[in-house]
Amino acid sequence: MYYLGIDIGSTASKCVVVDESGNIAGKGLYASGAGTIGPRAAVDAALSDAGIAMDDVARSCATGYGRNLLDWADMTLSELSCHAKGAGALFPTAKTVIDIGGQDAKVLRIDEGGRLENFAMNDKCAAGTGRFLDVMAGVFQCRVSDLQEYDAKSTKVVSISSTCTVFAESEVISKLASGEQIADIVAGIHESVAERTAGLAKRVGIVGDVAMTGGVALNAGLRGRLSRKIGHPILVSNLSQLNGALGASLVARDAFFSGMGAEDVAETRREKPTMCKGCR
Secondary structure, three states: OEEEEEEEOOOOEEEEEEOOOOOEEEEEEEOOOOOOOHHHHHHHHHHHHHOOOHHHEEEEEEEOOOHHHOOOOOEEOOHHHHHHHHHHHHOOOOOEEEEEOOOOEEEEEEOOOOOEEEEEEEOOOOOOOHHHHHHHHHHHOOOHHHHHHHHHOOOOOOOOOOOOHHHHHHHHHHHHHOOOOHHHHHHHHHHHHHHHHHHHHHHHOOOOOEEEEOHHHHOHHHHHHHHHHHOOOEEOOOOHHHHHHHHHHHHHHHHHHHOOOHHHOOOOOOOOOOOOHHHO
16 A cells, blocks of 8 residues: 655645655655645646555645645644654654745754654745745746856855845845846845744754755755855755655554544644735
């Protein structure tokens, strides 16, 4: 039998299927999140990748921003717990996990079993999140994935002082108008996000090893700047963006073998992230 985890974010849907041993059998990612066809598309992709049908899935678990919108999942669980569980599997030595999502950023402290011990989260504003980087890429008329290439070409850091996404966007436009190079502005943007994220990490208490998950983890420019600010190398995986879905699939597997039902799973519920008016 197989076990399915789906992480429904604000900007992307991720799905992972594991077998009875906890090995990844299939995975899917769709660049649309809650309230779209994204969740179904991600599930279909993961099932196809595993070469199975939904009838072969013994238990499913939904997590993420849109988890409560999914009516067919057997259980739901907070993304905090699922990210901790996934990181424990992806990075067995990690004690600190940094995740920058579409609309929030979080830092987790986990134990050796991938259980959540402590966390800090920025979920009230888009500043310092994937959405912030999306807006900045829009100003430069490039893809978010291009930002790390610009950073690699920078010769200096152009400071971005605004912490609000809207004000930062105006500041970036002003820097461009004054003749600053895109690469140097991108370096400043990455420094700003790294500084904000490092502040979250220090609130939790940074203990090595440190791992980074979420799509932003694949941005080598930002990751390098964050590593220097926290004083630790950062572990990363090509599966980092699927970490929450992996954790959810492992939770589903564990629940099946332990005989737990949805009502037995402790969920940490919180309000959906809100953003300042201009960041929407």
